[in-house]
Amino acid sequence: MRILTDVCRCVHPYMHTRTPIHRAEETWSWLHRAEADAVNPNPPSLTWTAARKCAVGSALFLLSFRIFGYTGKFLSLYDVSTCNAFPTARSSSDMLRKDEPLHFLRLHPASRLPLSTSAQAFIPKLISEDPHPSPLITLETQDGYFSHRPKEKVRTDSNNENSVPKDFENVDNSNFAPRTQKQKHQPELAKKPLSRQKELLKRKLEQEKGKGHASPGKGANEVLPPGEGAAVNSSHGKDAPRQPHARKSGGSSPEIKYDQPPKCDISGKEAISALSRSKSKHCRQEIGETYCRHKLGLLMPEKVTRFCPLEGKANKNVQWDEDSVEYMLANPVRIAFVLVVHGRASRQLQRMFKAIYHKDHFYYIHVDKRSNYLHRQVLQFAKQYSNVRVTPWRMATIWGGASLLSTYLQSMRDLLEMTDWPWDFFINLSAADYPIRTNDQLVAFLSRYRDMNFLKSHGRDNARFIRKQGLDRLFLECDAHMWRLGDRRIPEGIAVDGGSDWFLLNRKFVEYVTFSTDDLVTKMKQFYSYTLLPAESFFHTVLENSPHCATMVDNNLRVTNWNRKLGCKCQYKHIVDWCGCSPNDFKPQDFHRFQQTARPTFFARKFEAVVNQEIIGQLDYYLYGNYPAGTPGLRSYWENVYEEPDGTHSLSDVALTLYHSFARLGLRRAETSLHTDGENSCRYYPMGHPASVHLYFLADRFQGFLIKHHATNLAVSKLETLETWVMPKKVFKIASPPSDFGRLQFSEVGTDWDAKERLFRNFGGLLGPMDEPVGMQKWGKGPNVTVTIIWVDPVNVIAATYDILIESTAEFTHYKPPLNLPLRPGVWTVKILHHWVPVAETKFLVAPLTFSNRQPIKAEEALKLHNGPHRSAYMEQSFQGLNPVLSLPISPAQVEQARRNAASAGAALERWLDSLVGGMWTAMDVCATGPTACPVMQTCSQTAWSSFSPDPKSELGAVKPDGRLR
Structure with a gap:
């Protein structure tokens, strides 16, 4: 029996030459011969003749024909490890490999046959058609081993900035899509129709009132990217390992508590889903109130007045003339740049700011309220310039959120109230933008068209845009998430437009949008307060229907690097209940796109130094010339990932554990490489948590981490501050x-x-x-x-x-x-x-972790985590x-050692961790940020690698006589 099973793991390579009818007939014929061989006390030798009798292989060929049709490729059922063990069978399987199997499915000695979902649907029928069922093989289709990832669907192009793909009709924007997070299984919801699911969910919510609140895990609303197989949804119990292949539906329903009961019956499936997934009591209260106000007709305007005297859509054509710079007008425009930034890429932001700065313009910077490190850096450099200010208020400007429109509207109001800033144009930028023409060229162009407003429209029919953009859906932002609550109607009387949320607006229109109390502006502000991606449509719609409609230019003067195949993978569904796109970062091969002279474009996006800094350098040198020969740091890039004021609560236990280990690795290097016999001047004892951590890149290659940390010098018993550079060892190896x-x-x-x-x-x-x-x-x-x-x-x-x-x-x-x-x-x-x-x-x-919840890990917890x-x-x-x-x-000895390691804590745990880290990372160098008793240790500012080393391309200095910084 075992021999036959082994033979059956190697599949007959000539079956594709048979017709389907012949394959079916031979399948059942070989089943009988295989059964006879199984009881033979002297089974035939393992030759290809025996393999030809493999009934299972034949049946799977037939199965593949039924599932996939005949394409010259076939589903394989074999375990090549067995073929490797039998040379004759292996050589035959090599013949099979010429046509490359589509799937890899294992047949275990216990005759368990885990199959893909598509195959499971056909197996029972295939077996039931066997007139003489074979007792040799038992198919267990319940526990599927999904060995082959489905091919991801290619997303096609679209024109507006962050829109859903053109194949929107095929995109699942359901709030009930599969989620990647671990959730409690609700079997009673798994196979019920949607209406029944709603009833059960509402009933469970009622039943859970009065019970303790069970908050969902982080990102409980996440769904799988297109084409990914469903991941685990089961919870981790102490003794219940995750069941990785089970498909589970539903999620644990949190208890819903309100300060005041909702004023209506919440029956919409989107609203019910949002309530079940929202994390805070405040957010659920807001969802309930918003839904009820909308249901009662008190939220959305039904009709809006159009004030544009034109019929249809106005679109002024503008031309770019390279020679226009030579004829600068007597009254050049002055620009208010509004920088809306987030993250930790302070050096990239400073380099971009350096490129766009001019003493005649104004710079108003908003930093996301979650980006405290960047906010500290911005406050520090803003103090150097009188025409730079930072918003005294901060919002969490999530992708697609209503808060971004609120940020722009509040910034406009602030700028208009700054009577000492006489600006003419409002331009919004992010830290991922960069100029592609000089300030003089931009000023000359805008001075020529000072009465125009520059916005990029979607470029297709409005009905399709409305549907794909979700403008006919009601959204609410709370808990840093955009929740979809149901459908709504577009107000009558106006034309809705939209496209990119990057624009250039003149002061007259900004004043109108900010201070007007007419029917159009007030009702559009209300409508777009509950809209996904509102900044992509609000200004377009107001302008097109306002008295200023004749000033619209369908061009936002930007170049955006769209690659829909890569950028439209619904990667923001953990933030919004919708499917959106995002542009890609520019690379050196894209540089030619900045050199075109026909179209009036002045900015490009996106750029990201951790992805590619070379393209930023190319563009910078193209605009402003090369730096002097020997300028340091031009090919280096540093980005902070942790700083002491952030607090260790901002770090994961994994990061804190490894940062400490990296610091100890650096101290050992100082002791072994810089120490001389008989002296302790370069021996140190670590003190406290790391002070800061930077990513370090050289020539667009990740070089490792730079850990700034404190240590006591054992020779003088004084505290010193050092920076250690650790680099990962190469671990990829060709056979x-x-x-x-x-x-x-x-x-x-x-x-x-x-x-x-x-x-x-x-x-x-x-x-x-x-x-x-x-x-x-x-x-x-x-x-x-x-x-x-x-x-x-x-x-x-x-x-x-x-x-x-x-x-x-x-x-x-x-x-x-x-x-x-x-x-x-x-x-x-x-x-x-x-x-x-x-x-x-x-x-x-x-x-292995030395910290748990940022505290030293205890032995019993370490054993659970490390075993x-x-x-x-x-x-x-x-x-x-x-x-x-x-x-x-x-090896039993190896297993025993692993068990002992898992039980270690304290100093023994650190030694185990450091031995592992030392095998995968190298301490390249150590330097001192200040005075040191180690005579041979470098000062960090004198090294080429330290975060304290010179970085002229990102450093901001005094304004030059021409009014620029660069």
Whole structure:
């Protein structure tokens, strides 16, 4: 029986030459012969003749024909590890590989056959048609092993700034889409129709009144990106490992409490969903009140007055003339730049500010209220210039939120009330923008068209725009989220327009929008207070219907780097109940787009120095010339990720753990590399938490972390402040000897995968036991192939294995295997095989934690976190049978050592952590930020790598005689 099962894992390569009828007939014929062979006390040798009798392989060929049609590729049912063990069978499977199987499905000795969802629907019918069912094989379709990721649907183009894709009708904008977060299973909701789900949900909410509030996990409203398989929705219990392949519906319903009961019956499915997902009592109260006011007809205007005397849409044509700069008008315009910024990229912001600054203009800067580090940096440089001010108020300007429009309207009011700032134009920018023409060119152009307003329209029929933009839906912003609450009508009497939320508006129109109390402005402000992406439509609609309608120019004077295939992956559904797009960062190959001279464009977006700084340098040198030879720091970039005033509460336990370890690694380098025998002048003892942490890039390559930390010099017993540079070691390795498979270029494991820019936002790959790593592969062009990915934990337990179909044009693939947590700390290995021949491998570190909730971890908690999942079961399936095939023995001594490590705490835990970190990271250098007793240690400002080293491209100094900083 076992021999037959092994043989049946290798599939007959000639079945594709048979017709469907012949394949069906041979299938059942071979079933009988296979059954006879199974009881033969002297089974035939493992030759391809025996393999031809594999009934299961034949049946799966027939199954693949039924599911996929005949395309020359077929569904495979085999375990090539078995074929590797039997040379004859392996050579036959190599023949099969010429046509590359679509899926990789395992047949275990216990005859369990986990299948994909599509296959499960056909298996019972296929078996029921067998006139002589075979007792040899039992199919268990309940526990599916989804080994092959579905291909992601390509999103097509659209014209407005952040719109949904053109294939909007195929995009699921439901509030009930599958969620990636772990949620309590509600089986009674799983298979009910929507109306029944609403009744059950309302009933559960009523039943839970009076009970303790059960807040959903972080990002409980998240949904899967298109094309991703559903992840785990089950909760983590103490002794109940996650069930990674189960499909679960619904989510735990929080108790809903109101300060005042809602004034209506909340029956809309969107509103019910929003109430069940919102986290705060205040937000739920606001959702209920808003929904009821809308239901009672008290929220939205029904009719609005149009004041534009023109019929249809006005659009003035403007021309760009390079020679116009030479004829600067006697009264040049003065510009109010409103910078709406967030994040921590202070040096990129300063470089952009340096490029757009002129003493004749005005700069009003709003920093997101969640970006305290950046706010401190902006306040510091704003004090140097009289024409720069920072908003005394701050909002959380989430993507697509109503707060962004509120920010612009409040900024306009502030600017108009600044009587000492006589500005003519309002221009909004972000830190991801950069000028592509000089200040003189911009001023000359706007002076020529000083009565115009520049906004980019969507460029398609309004009905389609309204539907795709969600203007006919009611939204509410609270808890830093845009909740969709239901449908609404567009007010009668006006034409709705929209497009990009980046614009240039003249002072007259800004005054009208800010101070007018006419029917159009007041009702549009009310309407757009409950609108998704309101800044993309409010100013367009008001201008087009106002007395100023003749001043509209359908051009916002920007170049935006749209790549819809990458940028429209619904990546903001954790922030808004809608599907949106975002532009990509510019790269050096895009530079030619800035050199066109026909169109009047003056700014471009987006730029991001952590993705590519070279393009910013190219553009900067193109506009203002090169820096003098020998200028330091031109190819370097530093970005802060932590500073002491932020507080350790802003750090994860993983980050805090590793930052401490990096600092100790630096102290050991100082002791071994700078220390001389008989002296303690370069020996240190660490003190306190790290003071700051920076990412360090050189020539657009991540170079590691810079940790500023305090330590006591043991020679003089004085506290010193040092900065340590740690760099990750290279962990990607091509197999030796190299295989003949040449498409793989690189592989990496991390978290926070950015599918738009195709990189991990978790620079350095800092992972802990409770993280969910993603495996990424980068490919060169070539024929369609299937590769096998194997994840191996620190004690050689095979945690996951799956196949990925690599299409000929694929550049990147990524997949997050649904592993049970916690992961065992230590160095993990991800192996990549083609035809089960090793191609390459990469490693990554899962760090044991020395902190829990930013406090030193206790021994009992460390044991729970560091001992791996229950029974070392990362998935429901066990891949133990592959260990001998892959030469990965599980050593009892190694397992015992891992158990002892898991039980360690205090100094022993730190030693274990530091030994792991030292194997994956290198302390490249250490410097002192101030006085030091170590005579051979450099001062940080004199190094080329330190965050204290010179950075002229981003440093802001005195205004030059020509009025500029750059």
